[in-house]
């Protein structure tokens with residue numbers, strides 16, 4: 048479009064002048080300005096962000112939205128975050144016909160997807176960015192230099208408005224109100240989407256001790272005795288309330304109570320208080336002493352007692368600190384608040400009641416996040432200080448999409464969250480309808496989608512999704528949920544039940560993958576400097592061969608008369624695979640000799656999650672029946688980037704040439720050798736990442752049940768030939784990430800991501 052620049056500038060300045068002389072508040076003036084700019088420059092959206100402090104920008108005015116109040120003061124960006132934050136830091140305008148291609152672009156809201164073109168102008172005063180204005184259009188459109196210049200001129204006027212006393216007062220008032228309100232609205236990082244509202248249950252497990260040294264020893268001893276008394280009374284009451292009559296259960300509880308009422312234990316804690324420690328620190332010290340003496344003794348009974356002591360110590364400490372764990376949760380909807388959590392911890396709760404999880408620390412690939420995702424539970428993590436802020440039984444709402452936590456939400460917000468939850472249930476119903484449709488791309492290429500299973504709950508997804516089977520059964524999860532190593536018979540029962548639940552579909556059993564962050568409660572781990580690359584997974588099971596043999600025996604028996612697929616995790620060398628495979632074949636031979644039931648066929652595969660194995664592929668493909676890529680671990684090793692370190696969460700992207708080229712190398716070699724190759728890491732469950740995998744040549748993806756519908760929709764709207772061509776170019780890119788390119792490609796080609 049051609050502009051009469053001078054004329055347009057004149058018109059805009061005239062309009063701005065009229066707005067400036069009106070006797071209205073600065074916020075009203077700002078609204079009038081964005082309306083005028085949008086109108087004169089024929090844009091679809093015009094917004095103004097204001098710097099609230101030197102840390103972030105907040106949306107103060109917007110023109111073009113039907114309900115602007117839904118966005119104003121609700122959208123904010125940190126300096127440096129996204130294109131807007133980038134313009135604020137660089138103090139330079141940014142303009143793009145298709146902003147989704149911009150490497151800095153981050154999508155804040157799904158509704159933004161309809162505005163590809165964008166120009167961002169920083170508002171500068173005294174060499175500082177005090178705000179930003181943006182203009183967007185629904186079509187791809189290159190904003191001309193002349194238009195950018197006009198906006199630059201307007202920017203000077205807006206900077207005036209932002210510098211007025213009236214605006215300063217408004218901002219001050221806002222900040223001071225927030226001082227109170229903000230304590231109740233906290234932002235973190237989203238690890239799992241969705242909305243939830245419920246009663247906070249503070250998950251206390253061995254929290255750091257707040258005060259170590261005591262001031263008044265006598266008072267502290269009294270506190271100990273009072274807390275201990277209440278703890279024992281509560282224990283008694285719980286036994287009665289729960290109407291426990293089962294003999295075995297009562298015996299266990301009695302033994303537990305005996306330990307909790309042990310006079311020697313209490314005396315030792317009191318002695319430590321007398322030496323100057325607080326009751327909490329004393330209880331911890333007594334446990335540590337006991338652990339140091341008893342953990343070296345290989346006696347199951349003593350080990351169990353140590354576990355009990357750990358639990359009793361935690362329980363006593365929670366009574367001492369006033370944050371009591373009430374195992375019998377009456378509430379139907381709960382939000383768990385944790386400092387950090389292991390994957391088994393979630394199972395302490397009735398997960399039908401869990402509506403959300405807030406973790407002070409945490410990263411997307413931490414196992415508890417994976418488990419929560421599988422359960423469709425929203426998770427917000429990395430919220431500084433939240434653990435100390437939220438008290439037990441407070442009402443909390445969690446928005447996993449925007450990574451927001453609302454403490455004591457008002458009536459309106461409560462209503463909104465309940466409505467969102469209903470919408471989500473509705474959405475799940477729609478996904479149900481999808482289940483009867485074939486998993487096939489637009490150009491009629493068949494794709495197989497499987498689900499990852501760990502908890503028995505996951506099996507519910509089989510009829511819901513009508514998936515092609517289980518691409519990854521994390522067998523360690525039942526081990527982690529158990530109080531002791533499950534016997535061969537117990538394991539056989541799990542595996543048989545699983546095989547029965549899936550019918551004729553493919554199931555891939557992964558041998559025990561423990562160590563690193565997946566710890567068995569009944570196993571004493573010696574601390575390691577680098578557990579992720581330490582003694583874990585196949586390294587443990589090859590060294591403790593009896594565990595592997597027993598598990599294999601249970602696999603063979605559980606898959607009686609059916610096809611058994613077994614894969615070994617964390618394999619670094621072919622010889623490790625050979626060793627594990629040999630163990631399996633030997634067990635098979637022994638079982639057959641004994642006349643025990645065996646599978647109809649056995650397929651032996653490998654999890655590819657250690658980079659060294661990629662360089663042994665030529666030989667490996669001749670030895671394996673299938674390969675499954677664990678992209679979670681593979682990414683952490685390829686980028687040398689701890690998957691559990693929150694500081695590194697967004698540092699590297701799997702959607703970047705180095706990682707994707709490596710994946711392509713694996714899939715092409717496997718395809719050439721006729722070896723079944725799949726992805727079972729988190730990548731397979733993220734539609735945009737799954738799209739890239741299709742473009743690389745993958746046709747088998749395994750994901751959490753809750754991601755299945757989204758990925759199936761994506762597959763049905765994609766064209767393999769086109770995405771393959773497009774990916775070829777992207778694989779040469781040296782950008783940090785090709786995610787924006789893929790997102791914009793998906794938009795342009797109506798691929799549902």
Ligand code: PEP
Pocket residue numbers: 519521560656676677678679680681727728729
């Ligand atoms: C992986 O590493 O990608 C994987 C699927 O295994 P886990 O997440 O259980 O380590």
Ligand code: MG
Pocket residue numbers: 616656677679680
């Ligand atoms: Mg792994």
